Amino acid sequence: xxxxxxxxxxxxxxxxxxxxxxxxxxxxxxxxxxxxxxxxxxxxxxxxxxxxxxxxxxxxxxxxxxxxxxxxxxxxxxxxxxxxxxxxxxxxxxxxxxxxxxxxxxxxxxxxxxxxxxxxxxxxxxxxxxxxxxxxxxxxxxxxxxxxxxxxxxxxxxxxxxxxxxxxxxxxxxxxxxxxxxxxxxxxxxxxxxxxxxxxxxxxxxxxxxxxxxxxxxxxxxxxxxxxxxxxxxxxxxxxxxxxxxxxxxxxxxxxxxxxxxxxxxxxxxxxxxxxxxxxxxxxxxxxxxxxxxxxxxxxxxxxxxxxxxxxxxxxxxxxxxxxxxxxxxxxxxxxxxxxxxxxxxxxxxxxxxxxxxxxxxxxxxxxxxxxxxxxxxxxxxxxxxxxxxxxxxxxxxxxxxxxxxxxxxxxxxxxxxxxxxxxxxxxxxxxxxxxxxxxxxxxxx
Ligand code: FUL
Numbered sequence: 001x002x003x004x005x006x007x008x009x010x011x012x013x014x015x016x017x018x019x020x021x022x023x024x025x026x027x028x029x030x031x032x033x034x035x036x037x038x039x040x041x042x043x044x045x046x047x048x049x050x051x052x053x054x055x056x057x058x059x060x061x062x063x064x065x066x067x068x069x070x071x072x073x074x075x076x077x078x079x080x081x082x083x084x085x086x087x088x089x090x091x092x093x094x095x096x097x098x099x100x101x102x103x104x105x106x107x108x109x110x111x112x113x114x115x116x117x118x119x120x121x122x123x124x125x126x127x128x129x130x131x132x133x134x135x136x137x138x139x140x141x142x143x144x145x146x147x148x149x150x151x152x153x154x155x156x157x158x159x160x161x162x163x164x165x166x167x168x169x170x171x172x173x174x175x176x177x178x179x180x181x182x183x184x185x186x187x188x189x190x191x192x193x194x195x196x197x198x199x200x201x202x203x204x205x206x207x208x209x210x211x212x213x214x215x216x217x218x219x220x221x222x223x224x225x226x227x228x229x230x231x232x233x234x235x236x237x238x239x240x241x242x243x244x245x246x247x248x249x250x251x252x253x254x255x256x257x258x259x260x261x262x263x264x265x266x267x268x269x270x271x272x273x274x275x276x277x278x279x280x281x282x283x284x285x286x287x288x289x290x291x292x293x294x295x296x297x298x299x300x301x302x303x304x305x306x307x308x309x310x311x312x313x314x315x316x317x318x319x320x321x322x323x324x325x326x327x328x329x330x331x332x333x334x335x336x337x338x339x340x341x342x343x344x345x346x347x348x349x350x351x352x353x354x355x356x357x358x359x360x361x362x363x364x365x366x367x368x369x370x371x372x373x374x375x376x377x378x379x380x381x382x383x384x385x386x387x388x389x390x391x392x393x394x395x396x397x398x399x400x401x402x403x404x405x406x407x408x409x410x411x412x413x414x415x416x417x418x419x420x421x422x423x424x425x426x427x428x429x430x431x432x433x434x435x436x437x438x439x440x441x442x443x444x445x446x
Pocket of ligand 1: 284
């Protein structure tokens with residue numbers, strides 16, 4: 001009985017409005033890594049760079065925005081400050097910022113230009129503000145948290161609506177050799193106060209890291225995970241599992257996060273969807289001799305991430321002129337085209353659907369098409385607003401569950417894209433197990 005009650009509550013762990021908006025409206029966005037590193041050819045700046053090195057002579061954030069739209073993405077997350085501590089805006093709290101860059105004679109503000117361009121092009125805008133700061137003299141002391149909060153407040157209050165705040169968990173040494181204890185809870189309070197519609201990303205956040213930077217999303221990707229993992233997410237929605245107590249050393253790279261054996265041992269569950277971050281190039285920053293990944297690699301990552309119950313944050317770094325590299329712009333255009341082409345003609349729109357065992361934990365959906373068609377993708381989506389439930393499902397060809405399934409899967413969540421090769425006039429989706437009744441399942445066929 002205890003088990004049943006726990007599963008019932010696990011089936012009802014829901015996203016908050018901001019998480020739901022992110023999953024539904026902005027599942028694909030573009031990270032923009034831009035800092036003195038772009039000019040010094042580094043990935044991690046030392047913090048000792050002369051601000052004068054940052055001089056993007058042809059900065060054009062509209063060019064970024066157009067390329068992002070062409071890719072089919074719907075937002076930008078800009079590195080307002082990376083680990084080197086240089087601020088891409090006119091911060092009142094440091095001289096290590098645009099005030100001392102030759103760009104626009106020290107009056108430039110890249111955050112302003114990027115956020116304005118996003119608005120002009122109907123994109124959402126968010127920012128990355130590195131807690132690790134290799135420049136600030138305060139780093140490693142309690143004053144640093146005030147310094148960080150002041151900067152966070154500048155960004156949260158000066159640039160219109162923010163959709164996503166990216167808190168890098170990296171915590172290295174500052175200029176004085178000390179490490180910092182970050183006051184994440186205080187930072188999060190500021191987001192809630194000034195941008196109540198924004199989500200925040202962190203290893204342990206409201207949106208959590210998928211655990212790698214190579215674009216792989218887990219086999220069983222759950223948005224419902226133990227609070228022990230996402231401890232900065234305070235919206236705990238269940239009591240402890242029936243076998244609580246034994247979970248140790250969870251990390252985002254674990255492949256079994258949120259699975260049944262794990263949640264039964266948790267102290268409580270939170271809704272924290274994963275974000276997959278990956279760069280279009282080997283580095284996060286622009287380096288002349290690096291090339292963008294192939295179209296196939298990017299499209300495949302899109303399928304596995306947006307179509308694997310995670311959001312996709314694809315990094316595209318501007319060059320020294322402040323422009324996206326033409327090679328990357330071309331790749332983004334190709335990617336957008338391929339996504340649009342692959343998912344433009346939903347064959348399920350003309351299908352007649354019958355459901356058996358509707359509203360139970362094991363419904364079966366049969367889609368009959370007017371004629372035989374080639375199917376390359378099955379796209380499934382749970383009604384994520386009411387929780388994530390499906391634990392096992394199969395897809396078979398024909399009307400009715402076949403002995404040999406064409407595909408068997410575990411989780412679905414907000415979107416599951418399944419590449420498949422079928423030529424048929426009927427497809428059966430059988431939900432084999434779920435944590436609670438599956439009232440609705442969206443099925444698209446391409
Ligand atoms: C990491 C950083 O150290 C990298 O430079 C990059 O910003 C990546 C997105 O996050 O933690």
